[in-house]
Amino acid sequence: MAFAVVVLGLWQTGTTIDATHKDGLFIDPFFYGRPSGIASQLWTWIQNGTAQGPLWLQVATTLEEAFLGFLIGVVLGVVFGVALGRVRLLSDVFAPYIKALNAMPRVVLGSIFIITIGYGIWSKVALAVVLVFFVVFFNAFQGVREVDRVLIANARILGASERQLSTHVILPSALSWILASLHTSFGFALVGAVVGEYLGAIHGIGLIIATAQATFNPNGVFAAMFILAVVALTAEVALTWLENRLIKWRPNTLEVPRI
Amino acid sequence: MAPAIELRHVTKRFLTPSGTAYTALRELDFAVQDGEFCAVVGPTGCGKSTTLALISGLEPPSEGDVLVGGAPVRSVNRDVGYVFQVDAVFPWKSVLDNVATGPRFRGIERRQAEDRARDWIKRVGLSGFERYYPHQLSGGMRKRAALAQTLINEPRILLMDEPFSALDVQTRTLMENELLQLWSATRASVVFVTHDLEEAIALADRVVVITAGPGTVKGVYRVDLPRPRNVAEIRFQPEFSRIYQEIWNDLRDEVLVSYERSKRSVS
Ligand SMILES: Nc1ncnc2c1ncn2[C@@H]1O[C@H](COP(=O)(O)OP(=O)(O)OP(=O)(O)O)[C@@H](O)[C@H]1O
Ligand SMILES: [Mg+2]
Numbered sequence: 001m002a003f004a005v006v007v008l009g010l011w012q013t014g015t016t017i018d019a020t021h022k023d024g025l026f027i028d029p030f031f032y033g034r035p036s037g038i039a040s041q042l043w044t045w046i047q048n049g050t051a052q053g054p055l056w057l058q059v060a061t062t063l064e065e066a067f068l069g070f071l072i073g074v075v076l077g078v079v080f081g082v083a084l085g086r087v088r089l090l091s092d093v094f095a096p097y098i099k100a101l102n103a104m105p106r107v108v109l110g111s112i113f114i115i116t117i118g119y120g121i122w123s124k125v126a127l128a129v130v131l132v133f134f135v136v137f138f139n140a141f142q143g144v145r146e147v148d149r150v151l152i153a154n155a156r157i158l159g160a161s162e163r164q165l166s167t168h169v170i171l172p173s174a175l176s177w178i179l180a181s182l183h184t185s186f187g188f189a190l191v192g193a194v195v196g197e198y199l200g201a202i203h204g205i206g207l208i209i210a211t212a213q214a215t216f217n218p219n220g221v222f223a224a225m226f227i228l229a230v231v232a233l234t235a236e237v238a239l240t241w242l243e244n245r246l247i248k249w250r251p252n253t254l255e256v257p258r259i
Numbered sequence: 260m261a262p263a264i265e266l267r268h269v270t271k272r273f274l275t276p277s278g279t280a281y282t283a284l285r286e287l288d289f290a291v292q293d294g295e296f297c298a299v300v301g302p303t304g305c306g307k308s309t310t311l312a313l314i315s316g317l318e319p320p321s322e323g324d325v326l327v328g329g330a331p332v333r334s335v336n337r338d339v340g341y342v343f344q345v346d347a348v349f350p351w352k353s354v355l356d357n358v359a360t361g362p363r364f365r366g367i368e369r370r371q372a373e374d375r376a377r378d379w380i381k382r383v384g385l386s387g388f389e390r391y392y393p394h395q396l397s398g399g400m401r402k403r404a405a406l407a408q409t410l411i412n413e414p415r416i417l418l419m420d421e422p423f424s425a426l427d428v429q430t431r432t433l434m435e436n437e438l439l440q441l442w443s444a445t446r447a448s449v450v451f452v453t454h455d456l457e458e459a460i461a462l463a464d465r466v467v468v469i470t471a472g473p474g475t476v477k478g479v480y481r482v483d484l485p486r487p488r489n490v491a492e493i494r495f496q497p498e499f500s501r502i503y504q505e506i507w508n509d510l511r512d513e514v515l516v517s518y519e520r521s522k523r524s525v526s
Contacts, residue, residue: 249353
């Protein structure tokens with residue numbers, strides 16, 4: 001907190017001191033904006049809306065795209081990850097393709113999606129899905145591979161069928177890997193949505209950034225980044241809560257209640 | 260009648276990390292009669308756990324035959340219970356759910372499975388800990404949960420890999436007596452692996468000594484101590500010390516071989 005105050009303070013003073021002499025400025029607000037300018041930009045958006053319409057609509061659009069992309073990507077990632085992790089034949093057939101796709105810089109797919117799917121939300125959802133899928137897939141796959149062999153042996157001895165083995169041993173064991181990947185992958189969903197909007201959209205935070213950039217308005221870019229940061233932090237809190245709900249059985253080394 | 264368990268010229272090889280084959284068991288031959296309590300002792304790394312894995316059907320032999328109830332073992336057998344040497348309770352299940360796992364897998368309805376689980380939790384002395392997760396238990400408590408998890412299935416063949424080595428002496432004696440009582444009621448055929456020769460003699464009808472790896476049978480000894488036994492007292496009988504001396508003479512040589520080898524591989 002103190003750190004943020006110091007940085008913002010330096011930034012603000014750096015862009016204000018000696019404004020009469022052009023050379024006396026440490027930081028040029030024309031390129032780098034300034035905190036007070038960012039705040040007033042935010043305030044203007046809240047009061048008067050953005051060039052694309054009311055601010056809440058832009059945030060809601062981006063959130064909708066990110067959430068849809070996140071959900072679809074997670075489901076696909078878990079299903080494929082578990083299937084390929086469990087079935088040797090499937091992983092032998094598909095693993096090379098998935099590795100090749102993963103090596104590709106996937107953000108370029110955004111342009112293709114906008115050409116094929118259009119300017120609406122689904123081209124952004126598609127980009128988010130692609131970004132999320134690989135993160136979740138590799139974690140689920142690895143999680144299945146790392147299941148303790150003794151636990152599998154024990155379940156077999158206790159009489160587990162193949163399906164019971166999946167639901168009672170493999171999924172719960174892989175769950176901590178999968179949940180860990182959700183933190184990163186929500187970030188990726190947001191990146192997918194924003195980059196997609198930046199490339200071409202009707203609404204959204206990415207579009208605000210693109211507009212601000214086109215009009216040389218650094219305060220606008222920073223203000224949009226600030227909104228994104230708030231969204232990402234909120235999602236992070238929600239995911240941590242979900243994780244703690246789902247993995248009650250794991251010792252929580254970070255939050256040991258003192259008694 | 261065919262013996263409950265029979266190993267015929269069983270050899271087991273493993274692939275080592277360097278890619279060569281390591282022979283863990285060589286020409287292992289022994290049988291356990293129906294309802295017999297058989298203890299297996301041997302120096303560390305001689306292949307005791309491997310032997311249990313073969314009997315359980317988790318591992319196939321490289322050569323030879325493993326028979327359970329007269330039939331060759333092809334896969335995991337429902338009549339076999341196996342208490343593993345390492346922790347094998349499910350970390351994401353509470354003690355109650357862990358113990359109820361076997362009956363649930365075998366299609367028994369939840370309420371009934373949980374009632375039986377509570378009974379077994381009481382028998383191993385874990386009452387009050389039903390809602391705990393394994394990471395909230397001590398090592399010995401986890402071991403007892405594992406025991407309940409296995410015994411609840413009332414296996415005809417019971418494989419136990421050093422089940423009591425994590426327990427303190429008092430609890431251990433209690434559990435050993437409890438095990439003998441359970442066994443006399445069910446008359447399962449037991450293979451009990453242990454490092455502790457005293458424990459082996461106190462519990463078993465027969466003690467099998469395995470040689471330092473590659474493991475093979477060095478000797479088989481009858482323990483003709485009367486039953487029912489009290490594990491705490493039986494150690495003081497003269498017959499007990501006589502058998503102990505006899506087996507220890509064999510076992511000592513193997514332990515020394517194993518120890519010398521490990522020293523050499525270190526230096
Ligand atoms: N999966 C495996 N791959 C390679 N080597 C193995 C494997 N399992 C066991 N071994 C080797 O087989 C030998 C016997 O192992 P095992 O676990 O049966 O010993 P043990 O008699 O149970 O020893 P301890 O008393 O210490 O438990 C060891 O040398 C071990 O390194
Ligand atoms: Mg062992």
